[in-house]
Amino acid sequence: MAVSSFDKRMMAAAIRYSYRNLGRTGTNPSVTTLLVRDDGEVPVIVGRGITAIGGRPHAETEAILEAGDLARGATAYVTLEPCAHHGSTPPCAEALVRDGIRRVVAATTDPDGRVSGQGYKILEDGGIEVEAGVLASDAEYAMAGYLTQRELGRPHVTLKMALSNDGKIGSRGSGQVAITGPESNAVSHVLRATSDVIIVGIGTVLEDDPSLTCRLPGMEDRTPARLVLDRNLRLPLQSALVRSAHDHPVIVATTRLPDDGKYQQLSEAGCLMMACEESDTGIALPELLDDLAGRGYSTVLVEGGAAVARAFLDAHLVDRIRLYVGPGEIGKDGVEAPVDPDNMPSGFELTGTEIYGADRRFEYERSR
Ligand SMILES: NC(=O)c1ccc[n+]([C@@H]2O[C@H](COP(=O)([O-])OP(=O)(O)OC[C@H]3O[C@@H](n4cnc5c(N)ncnc54)[C@H](OP(=O)(O)O)[C@@H]3O)[C@@H](O)[C@H]2O)c1
Missing domain, CATH: 3.40.140.10 (Cytidine Deaminase, domain 2)
Known part of the structure; x- marks a missing residue:
């Protein structure tokens, strides 16, 4: 039949x-x-x-x-x-x-x-x-x-970024900058809800103090583990992440050792401390993904910032890219996007565009 x-x-x-x-x-x-x-x-x-x-x-x-x-x-x-x-x-x-x-x-x-x-x-x-x-x-x-776990032995990695119309992802010293509207934000929260772990760099935490939770009504319990790349334990004890560490897991990926005073404070505040290896740019990413696979995580969502996104792209560890482009401009002092629709790394293919309110979403897949 x-x-x-x-x-x-x-x-x-x-x-x-x-x-x-x-x-x-x-x-x-x-x-x-x-x-x-x-x-x-x-x-x-x-x-x-x-x-x-x-x-x-x-x-x-x-x-x-x-x-x-x-x-x-x-x-x-x-x-x-x-x-x-x-x-x-x-x-x-x-x-x-x-x-x-x-x-x-x-x-x-x-x-x-x-x-x-x-x-x-x-x-x-x-x-x-x-x-x-x-x-x-x-x-x-x-x-x-x-499938990525079975075929490549590491989790699948999605890089998600919101870009202003002039190709910026934020503005130094201004905290979180609203780039996209409520429709895109809701879809991004669905992406959080369906991921195993969200990764950000300590630069983003210090600048934006994000909570990285899923805030869709009725889906608050779908917040995944939140991981900060933070070699030197600069993560503030008063940050939104640390304050919510007892509600949803916060993993601190660091090269500092347990005898470090801040290590102990973060641990006592409920953070899960993860010992990592170091590379030229920071935490060694292939080894980090290996360890995450070992802990049973198979989908990783990288939410920035600029340096971390670039490091994942340079290491060829991104499988899918979702870019949300909002209508506003940030200006010349903004943080340059590491990737934008006119400047895609080779090996990625545009697989879909969507409109969410005033924003456009572009999605790319790495060719297998
Ligand atoms: N629009 C968006 O979608 C979006 C999303 C997130 C952030 N942002 C913006 O991005 C900006 C922050 O970006 P950023 O580049 O300053 O900071 P970042 O990428 O968030 O963090 C960079 C820091 O992470 C640590 N790190 C550890 N391992 C690393 C590795 N392998 N590769 C790279 N960094 C590693 C390093 O600090 P140590 O050496 O101390 O470990 C490094 O300085 C802010 O303006 C924020 O608003 C925008």
Whole structure:
């Protein structure tokens, strides 16, 4: 049976649903399953599953549980190839066979060596018809953290910056400068909510005193870990970050040692201290990303400032760039943007432009 436009619609819905738990599933990807029955009248979704917070249970078993007996004979739309390895629970591919799923439509193949192709094989050996690769690039976009982790062994890195119309990102000595409007700001907070960790440099903290929280109504608990690159522990104890360290994690990446007085003060204030290696420009970034991967973080959002953004770009450690360009100008004394739509580093391709109120958003992806 060929892939129909209905299959694509269902897969698009499944991928949209997968965004709900992005940033909350640890080292597991946020995957969804929709079980759809077509008994001759109109097709009906009889079961929905999404990877649970923390990474277990998986989407397939949740959807089967919801569908109950109606799962038998249904089509399963899965955003990732069902798992094939035995852990503490049997593989999801076996669960789909056991519960009588008739057909599986999948978006992405799992690059995990224990699964890749094996999940599909279990399904086909069990008599299930399989269609793979449906809306694969949309699912890969949503699952970029997991896929980058598996393929490159480090988290996926998005660089996000707001630029004035004259290519500036701030103004020294002026604190936070409003560059974009409420629509862009709300979308940026969704990006925070779906990331595992936000990184900023100590320069931004000293200049802007940001809290880096997700402030969308009802989503305040989606604030990710916030990490400051701060070799010399200049982070003020009275900063918004330190004051909120007991509410949402604050990680201080430093080269200072635990016998340092400020180290102890920050630690007592609730900050998580992270010992780092040093490079010419500051904290050594590849090693930092290695350590973050080891802690289970798979999506990193770099929110600046200028020096940190440049360091990530120079180290070729940025996978996706989101630029918001506001209508106002900051003037010649402003902080020059390290990157702008007329000055993109090689290897990045424009993948989308959007309008949010008076702002324009440009998104770029590194070619793989
Ligand atoms: N519009 C936007 O989207 C946006 C976002 C954020 C910030 N900003 C603006 O950016 C400006 C601040 O930028 P900035 O360049 O002064 O500061 P920054 O990039 O936030 O921080 C730079 C500092 O971070 C530390 N650092 C540690 N490891 C580093 C590494 N590997 N690479 C680079 N820095 C490292 C260094 O201090 P140590 O040597 O002491 O460790 C360095 O001086 C402010 O005006 C702020 O308003 C704008």
